[in-house]
Amino acid sequence: MAGPGNGAPVIIKRKKVVAGGGHHGGAWKVAYADFVTAMMAFFLLMWLLNATTEKQRKGISDYFNPTIPVNRISGGGDGAFGGDSVFAEETMAHTGTGAMDRETSTATDTGVSGRGAGGAEAELEDVEKALLARGGESNTMQQLLRHVVTRVTDEGLVIEIFDLPEAPLFEGESADPAPVTRSIAALLAEVLNLTTNEIAVSGHLRALPVTLIDNPVWDLSADRAQATRGLLETAGLDPARMQRVSGYADRKPAVTEPADPRNNRIEIILLRRDR
Numbered sequence: 001m002a003g004p005g006n007g008a009p010v011i012i013k014r015k016k017v018v019a020g021g022g023h024h025g026g027a028w029k030v031a032y033a034d035f036v037t038a039m040m041a042f043f044l045l046m047w048l049l050n051a052t053t054e055k056q057r058k059g060i061s062d063y064f065n066p067t068i069p070v071n072r073i074s075g076g077g078d079g080a081f082g083g084d085s086v087f088a089e090e091t092m093a094h095t096g097t098g099a100m101d102r103e104t105s106t107a108t109d110t111g112v113s114g115r116g117a118g119g120a121e122a123e124l125e126d127v128e129k130a131l132l133a134r135g136g137e138s139n140t141m142q143q144l145l146r147h148v149v150t151r152v153t154d155e156g157l158v159i160e161i162f163d164l165p166e167a168p169l170f171e172g173e174s175a176d177p178a179p180v181t182r183s184i185a186a187l188l189a190e191v192l193n194l195t196t197n198e199i200a201v202s203g204h205l206r207a208l209p210v211t212l213i214d215n216p217v218w219d220l221s222a223d224r225a226q227a228t229r230g231l232l233e234t235a236g237l238d239p240a241r242m243q244r245v246s247g248y249a250d251r252k253p254a255v256t257e258p259a260d261p262r263n264n265r266i267e268i269i270l271l272r273r274d275r
Contacts, residue, residue, distance in 0.1 A: 123197075125152060148184070156197070157270040197270050200269040205221045224266060232268070
């Protein structure tokens with residue numbers, strides 16, 4: 001029988017128990033990356049809203065809008081041809097989208113052609129393009145068009161001219177046009193004479209302090225609209241085309257802050273023929 005000193009050694013193993021199940025993997029990193037991406041997208045959106053004009057924002061919005069039709073003239077259908085058939089020669093002659101014997105009008109020297117009542121939308125868009133294209137003619141034209149934004153609405157082509165911080169349209173709180181307004185009116189009269197549509201002019205103002213005893217916004221907005229009408233007619237616009245002249249005071253602000261100078265503006269509307 002072996003002595004006590006010849007026995008097998010005793011080995012003791014100690015296991016370290018970690019409470020809580022260890023680390024949770026990299027899921028938090030994915031969530032954090034999503035958060036950072038969302039914040040970057042948010043700040044990019046804020047920058048775009050501040051750095052673009054209303055016209056540019058509308059273009060961006062239209063680009064991402066999947067409901068915009070492929071054709072400019074809709075035939076009422078939902079197919080690729082907007083309701084027209086490739087064999088519908090007579091129909092396509094009326095819509096201006098094709099056909100061998102379609103009727104066309106002689107284009108003017110400026111490239112704006114008459115399309116009849118069915119082409120009212122395209123006619124307004126042509127005038128809009130003719131106006132905005134003037135910005136590429138010279139630096140002076142480009143500076144004038146900084147005051148201008150356009151949009152096509154159910155009523156017609158709205159040409160909005162507005163104050164800039166360093167270049168107001170009128171002298172002080174008066175209806176005396178500044179030189180820049182006279183130049184813009186001459187430019188607009190030239191472009192508006194590409195058509196014979198009727199025209200409406202409206203004046204708008206920023207809100208003035210309510211503490212004023214005699215708030216002039218109603219009279220002043222109307223006076224500025226009348227002054228603009230006079231400038232257009234002096235520049236060669238036919239007075240018979242003027243349908244209405246209105247003053248809206250501070251009731252239709254262009255931006256949410258009522259006192260913002262951006263609300264000081266004149267809207268000249270080239271009215272649709274089909275209304």
